[in-house]
Amino acid sequence: MSALLEVKDLTVSLKSHCGEVQAVRGVDFVVNEGEVLAIVGESGCGKSVTAQTIMGLLPKKLIKRQSGSIRFQGQELMGLSRSQLRKYKGAQMSMVFQDPMTSLNPTMKIGHQIIEGIVKHQKLSKKVAKQKAIELLHLVGIPHPEERYRQYPHELSGGMRQRVLIAIALSCHPKLIIADEPTTALDVTVQAQILDILKDLKTRLKTSIILITHDLGVVAEIAQRVIVMYAGKVVEKGTVEDILEHPNHPYTKALLSSLPRTDAKEKIRLKPIEGTPPDLYSPPKGCPFAPRCDNAMEICLQGMPKETRLSDSHISHCWLNDERCPSLKERLMLLNAEEGRKQA
Amino acid sequence: MLILKRFIMMAVTIWVIVTVTFVIMHVIPGDPFASDSTNYPPEVLANMRSEYHLDEPLPIQYVDYLRDLCTLDLGPSIEFKSRTVNQLIADGFPASALLGLQALVIAVFFGLLFGIVAALNHNGIVDYIVMGLAIFGISVPSFILAPLLIKYFSVEWKLLPVASWGTWRHSILPSLSLALMPMAIIARFIRSSMLEVLNQNYIKTADAKGIGIVSIIVKHAIRNAIIPVISFLGPLIAALITGTFVIEKIFAIPGLGKYFVDSIFNRDYPVILGTTVFFSVVLIIVLFVADLSYRLIDPRIKLTSKGD
Amino acid sequence: MATLSEERALFRPVPKHSLDNEQIKRPLTKQWKITLTSILKNKLALLGMIILFVIVVMAIIGPHLVPYNYSDQSLTNGNIAPNSQHWFGTDDLGRDMWSRTWYGARISLTIGVFAALIDIFIGLVVGGVSGYMAGRGKIGDRIDNILMRLVEVLYSIPYLLVVILLLVIMKPGLKTIIIALSITGWVSMARIVRGQILQLKEQEYVAAAQKLGTPHYKIILRHLFPNMLGIIIVNLTFTIPNAIFAESFLSFIGLGVQAPIASWGTMCNDALGVILSGQWWRLFFPGFMISLTMFAFNVFGDGLQDALDPHSRD
Numbered sequence: 001m002s003a004l005l006e007v008k009d010l011t012v013s014l015k016s017h018c019g020e021v022q023a024v025r026g027v028d029f030v031v032n033e034g035e036v037l038a039i040v041g042e043s044g045c046g047k048s049v050t051a052q053t054i055m056g057l058l059p060k061k062l063i064k065r066q067s068g069s070i071r072f073q074g075q076e077l078m079g080l081s082r083s084q085l086r087k088y089k090g091a092q093m094s095m096v097f098q099d100p101m102t103s104l105n106p107t108m109k110i111g112h113q114i115i116e117g118i119v120k121h122q123k124l125s126k127k128v129a130k131q132k133a134i135e136l137l138h139l140v141g142i143p144h145p146e147e148r149y150r151q152y153p154h155e156l157s158g159g160m161r162q163r164v165l166i167a168i169a170l171s172c173h174p175k176l177i178i179a180d181e182p183t184t185a186l187d188v189t190v191q192a193q194i195l196d197i198l199k200d201l202k203t204r205l206k207t208s209i210i211l212i213t214h215d216l217g218v219v220a221e222i223a224q225r226v227i228v229m230y231a232g233k234v235v236e237k238g239t240v241e242d243i244l245e246h247p248n249h250p251y252t253k254a255l256l257s258s259l260p261r262t263d264a265k266e267k268i269r270l271k272p273i274e275g276t277p278p279d280l281y282s283p284p285k286g287c288p289f290a291p292r293c294d295n296a297m298e299i300c301l302q303g304m305p306k307e308t309r310l311s312d313s314h315i316s317h318c319w320l321n322d323e324r325c326p327s328l329k330e331r332l333m334l335l336n337a338e339e340g341r342k343q344a
Numbered sequence: 345m346l347i348l349k350r351f352i353m354m355a356v357t358i359w360v361i362v363t364v365t366f367v368i369m370h371v372i373p374g375d376p377f378a379s380d381s382t383n384y385p386p387e388v389l390a391n392m393r394s395e396y397h398l399d400e401p402l403p404i405q406y407v408d409y410l411r412d413l414c415t416l417d418l419g420p421s422i423e424f425k426s427r428t429v430n431q432l433i434a435d436g437f438p439a440s441a442l443l444g445l446q447a448l449v450i451a452v453f454f455g456l457l458f459g460i461v462a463a464l465n466h467n468g469i470v471d472y473i474v475m476g477l478a479i480f481g482i483s484v485p486s487f488i489l490a491p492l493l494i495k496y497f498s499v500e501w502k503l504l505p506v507a508s509w510g511t512w513r514h515s516i517l518p519s520l521s522l523a524l525m526p527m528a529i530i531a532r533f534i535r536s537s538m539l540e541v542l543n544q545n546y547i548k549t550a551d552a553k554g555i556g557i558v559s560i561i562v563k564h565a566i567r568n569a570i571i572p573v574i575s576f577l578g579p580l581i582a583a584l585i586t587g588t589f590v591i592e593k594i595f596a597i598p599g600l601g602k603y604f605v606d607s608i609f610n611r612d613y614p615v616i617l618g619t620t621v622f623f624s625v626v627l628i629i630v631l632f633v634a635d636l637s638y639r640l641i642d643p644r645i646k647l648t649s650k651g652d
Numbered sequence: 653m654a655t656l657s658e659e660r661a662l663f664r665p666v667p668k669h670s671l672d673n674e675q676i677k678r679p680l681t682k683q684w685k686i687t688l689t690s691i692l693k694n695k696l697a698l699l700g701m702i703i704l705f706v707i708v709v710m711a712i713i714g715p716h717l718v719p720y721n722y723s724d725q726s727l728t729n730g731n732i733a734p735n736s737q738h739w740f741g742t743d744d745l746g747r748d749m750w751s752r753t754w755y756g757a758r759i760s761l762t763i764g765v766f767a768a769l770i771d772i773f774i775g776l777v778v779g780g781v782s783g784y785m786a787g788r789g790k791i792g793d794r795i796d797n798i799l800m801r802l803v804e805v806l807y808s809i810p811y812l813l814v815v816i817l818l819l820v821i822m823k824p825g826l827k828t829i830i831i832a833l834s835i836t837g838w839v840s841m842a843r844i845v846r847g848q849i850l851q852l853k854e855q856e857y858v859a860a861a862q863k864l865g866t867p868h869y870k871i872i873l874r875h876l877f878p879n880m881l882g883i884i885i886v887n888l889t890f891t892i893p894n895a896i897f898a899e900s901f902l903s904f905i906g907l908g909v910q911a912p913i914a915s916w917g918t919m920c921n922d923a924l925g926v927i928l929s930g931q932w933w934r935l936f937f938p939g940f941m942i943s944l945t946m947f948a949f950n951v952f953g954d955g956l957q958d959a960l961d962p963h964s965r966d
Contacts, residue, residue: 057551061466082557090554097552102545107567107643117553152643168553290666299662325663335665357808364809368817483947485897487904488920488939491927586812590904594924605905608820616820620813627810 004175004208005031005054005093010068012046012053020064021280023049025232027068031176034206036198038213038223038240040255044277046232047212048098051178054210055095056085073175091121093176094169099185100161104153111149114168121172136167140197159190166197170207177201178210183218195222216259220244225313228252231278231288233304238314248308248316251289287319295320295331347636354632361624365617366409413621429618436600439509440588443599446515447522447584454523455530456573460566462531463538474531481528487590490521494594507596518595522587526580533576537569544568571642578634582627687882690959697955703948707941711761714754722755723747723912731926734933741933743922752914753937759915760942763830764896768888770834771895775841776884778803782842783849800846806839812898819907826909829902833895841887848880882960889953893946900942916942 012024024046031037039047052058054070056077070077072088094117097103105113114136115129124132130149137145140163153161162182169177179198183191199222201207211223219226220240227237228251236249247253257271275292278284287293290300300319308321319325326334462474497517498506505514541547542565550564588601596602600619607615639645691697715722718739726746734741740749782799785792818832896916902908903917911918916938923934 052548055552057548086554086556088554089552095552097545097549099545103549105546105550105564105568107571108563116550116555116559120553120555120559154644165549168549296666297662298664298666301666302662319663322663331665353804354808357805360805361809364814365817368821479947479951482950484939484943485900485946487901488935488943491924491935491939495927495932582810586810586901590901593904608816609906611820616817620817623813624810628808631808 003030004033004073005210006069006071007050007054008069008071010050010053010070011065012049012058012063013065014049014058014062015064019281022283023232023280024053025283027229027232027234029227029234029237031208031210033175033208034202035224036202036209036211036222038211038219038226039229040213040216040219040226041229042214042277044231044280045229047229048180050229051095051180051210051212055089055093055178056080056082057089057095087121090117090174091172092174093178094172094174096162096165096169096177096179096182098181100158100165101185103165104161106153108152109149110151110153110156110164114149114164114171117168117171133167133171136170137164139170140164140167141193142167159186159193162186162190162194163197166194170201170205173205174207176208176210178212180212181214182211183215184213191218198222214259216244216256228255231283232280233288234317235289236314236316236318238311242311242314246310246314248310248314248321249289249318250293250295250320252316254292287317297325297331346639350632350635354628357628358625361628362410362413362621363406365620365624366406429615432603432615433600433619433622436598436603439597440592440599440601443515443518443522443591443597444581444584444588446519447526447587448581450519450523451526451530451580451584452577455527456534456570458527459531459534460538460561460569463535463542463569464561466539471535475535478528478531481524482532484524486521486525486587487594489524490517490591490594493517493521507594509595509597509599514595514597518591518597521594522584522591525587526584529580530573530576534569534573537572538565541565541569571638574634574641575638578631581630581634585623585627687956687959691952691955694955694958696951697958700948700950700952700955703944704952707757707945707948708761711754711757714757715751718748718750720748720751722752722914731931733931740937741931743919743934744926749933749937752919753916753941756914756916756919756938757941759826759909759913760896760899760917760945763826763833763899763915764892766830767833767837767895767899768891770830771837771891772841772884772888774834774838776845778838779842779845780849783846783853786846786850799842803839803842806836807843809836811836812901815898815902816905816907819902824902824907824910826913829899829907829909833898837891837895841891844883844887845880848883852879886953886957886960889949889956893949896942896945 007027007029010024010027011022013020013022015021027046027050029037029039039050041047049058053066054077066078068078072093077085077088104110111130111133114133115126118124118129118132119126122129134145134149137148142148142160142163148156148160148164153164156164162185166177166182169179182198183194186194195218198209198211202209202222209222211218213219223240225237225239226243227234228243228249229235230251236243236247236252243252244256247256251273254271254273258273259270273292278288278291284290284301286299286301286303287296287305290296293300297319299322305317305319305322308316308318310316310321325331458474458477462471465471494506494517497504504517505511508514547560547564550560588599589605590601591597592599592602593605600622603615604619604623606612607619691701720738724747726742728746730742730744730746732738732742734749738748738750740753742748743752778799782796782803786796814836815832818835819828822828822832899908899915900917900920903915904921906921908918908921909915919938920935920942923931923938927935
């Protein structure tokens with residue numbers, strides 16, 4: 001499997017009325033052909049900004065700084081002009097957004113919205129495009145597609161609208177689909193159906209998918225590889241087994257114990273993570289998770305942990321992996337001593 | 345059907361206006377002929393009163409009035425003894441309609457253009473300039489702007505005629521004066537509507553399809569942004585109509601507005617009454633049509649739904 | 653090269669609660685303070701506020717700054733351009749324009765403010781009753797429906813036409829103009845108030861208060877009213893200039909206050925005839941004052957609206 005998308009050292013900071021927000025701080029990952037990569041993290045960790053930067057959807061006025069490399073099939077996308085990027089958007093890579101209720105133009109018929117991309121990229125006539133659109137609607141499981149073609153978004157339910165958005169994303173047979181929390185706004189039963197459609201796409205059409213989510217159950221269901229983001233940085237990445245069964249980074253571990261799992265075999269007490277993510281206006285110079293981490297050490301406050309390669313597939317960024325780090329027993333003793341000193 | 349319901353509302357409103365106008369006009373103590381009493385002998389005055397039905401009891405006058413209205417007879421003028429109100433309206437309406445329409449086209453076209461351009465250039469130089477002009481436009485009333493325009497364009501620079509009506513040149517200054525305030529209001533309105541629309545998620549969806557930016561702006565942004573502006577067209581036209589009163593007076597344009605204003609000055613009650621009814625009916629029909637088109641253009645509103 | 657003890661220091665554990673990770677960086681401030689600071693930051697709105705303040709002050713003290721009265725005529729001194737004696741010049745009857753302009757300010761502002769206040773009051777009552785009664789059983793709904801039908805019909809009636817009609821029969825004067833302007837102007841306020849109340853009623857704290865048995869008037873006063881204050885004030889900043897505009901418009905048609913009382917509108921009307929013969933000051937000063945006042949109110953109202961209802965701008 002070769003790499004379809006390579007993101008290296010992506011850094012994006014945005015302008016806001018309070019100043020500069022460092023939304024993405026040096027993110028690396030790779031998406032291979034025909035695989036599903038999940039990006040997991042809390043809201044505000046930078047996953048949406050990363051996705052929108054790849055697609056070139058961020059308004060120029062909002063971007064203060066942007067650096068790094070985004071290579072799609074070997075072609076560098078960073079720095080391309082708007083019109084150059086347009087060849088990729090919708091054709092080679094497409095995106096499905098989070099809220100189906102507001103992501104469709106309320107004054108345009110569904111069918112028209114689907115064929116817009118087809119007509120533009122594939123230069124087909126409206127008639128032929130209409131045929132394709134109806135096939136697409138059928139593909140995503142919408143009954144009576146000819147009728148739906150002529151309807152407006154408000155005549156469709158949330159689940160159906162999400163399917164239409166997927167149909168739009170598929171319309172020009174892209175190699176990569178980025179799905180930003182595609183099931184968050186939907187009912188559980190509908191969620192399952194949407195996930196099935198996505199799985200189907202991967203197996204049948206060999207489409208690669210970047211799935212952004214905070215639901216680990218979804219990750220287990222559909223993803224092959226996972227990256228975990230926190231405060232604009234990647235803290236851990238690996239295969240689904242690596243992350244779900246051998247989590248290394250304290251944040252990943254905390255996330256796993258705080259989220260309910262439908263595949264859990266016994267009753268587990270959920271443990272929420274105390275505290276809040278750091279303010280990205282002035283991010284800390286050390287590991288961003290340190291203030292909330294049970295195992296925080298002095299060095300964690302002073303600098304970003306280096307990359308530790310745990311296996312061929314599994315990488316983590318944590319000072320606990322450093323060889324100079326004392327063992328768990330030693331650390332506990334030191335911690336007790338520290339507490340004792342404080343109380344004295 | 346909702347259309348029928350609206351139509352009935354319209355008819356009821358017209359009836360209310362007609363009745364209210366009638367009541368107001370006939371509550372006046374005294375006699376419209378008081379000023380003439382020195383000129384004519386009493387028998388002639390009595391004759392004139394019966395000519396205008398003024399000697400009959402009020403309810404009968406009302407019924408007569410309604411009956412006349414249904415046959416579109418607005419009665420004779422008091423001031424211009426040989427002309428009927430209908431004739432005055434027929435004389436004056438074309439000029440007013442032309443003025444109003446011209447101003448409307450200017451206001452809508454340039455208002456939309458400037459407002460959209462300003463929104464697309466948000467916080468840029470163009471945005472500030474347009475917004476500055478818009479603030480100017482809503483602050484300076486047309487009847488203050490008009491004399492200024494006359495002074496410079498007509499008197500000092502001699503580019504355009506001073507007043508009256510006739511050629512297309514005569515209509516430039518009056519239309520411009522009338523159009524400025526509505527233009528400013530439209531510009532501000534569509535600008536804020538566009539800004540709101542451009543922040544919506546479906547614009548991102550459209551962008552992600554890779555279609556050209558012109559398509560995004562026209563088919564996705566403007567199409568949605570313009571809807572609230574249409575609902576505003578009704579009151580705008582109302583303002584335009586009342587605006588013609590002063591503009592026609594200043595530019596001495598022989599339109600219905602001027603006749604109306606003159607009739608107020610002359611206390612020519614049938615004319616006041618008749619033109620008020622006429623204006624009101626025109627306005628209400630316009631509001632009805634505007635409301636209808638708003639409902640037709642926005643697909644989210646069903647024509648048969650209950651309520652507003 | 654770190655020594656062993658330095659290394660140990662680096663890897664010393666740090667207890668979690670010694671780090672503050674939930675700083676609330678900004679202290680909570682009162683709503684009106686937030687509003688005020690927002691307006692003050694908006695330079696244009698601030699300018700509007702200052703202009704209004706200056707106009708009001710000048711309306712009060714302006715006429716007293718010169719030895720002339722607004723109505724003293726001096727036919728030999730007619731039509732003098734602005735000079736050191738008559739700062740704004742004189743009109744054709746020799747009356748001092750400075751004095752008349754500020755006197756006119758009193759009249760125009762009084763008409764504008766009073767008409768707007770009455771409008772808002774009536775609108776509050778009608779809209780408030782309507783909104784509060786809606787959904788409270790059959791009688792409540794009936795009241796709401798009747799009031800709303802009334803509002804709908806009145807809304808379609810051309811506002812200025814009714815005002816004109818009224819003024820034709822009542823003799824135009826300060827009081828009658830205010831009354832005529834307020835009679836149909838309250839309609840839009842009623843709609844807004846009703847909409848607000850309907851929205852606020854859905855909030856849980858109202859249901860809670862009702863369940864606790866709080867009497868109606870207390871609910872209205874304590875819970876509903878403060879939340880509507882913002883909208884009311886914003887509406888006021890747009891209704892007043894509308895009323896001032898309407899008054900000057902009416903004066904132009906000849907339905908304004910009668911001489912010798914002068915409002916800006918009547919002064920503009922009087923000045924029309926002489927604009928072509930070069931006496932610019934007759935139209936300029938009242939016209940400029942009308943425009944300035946409208947500008948100030950509009951800009952201040954815009955700033956107020958932005959402050960009270962912040963849309964995130966980025």
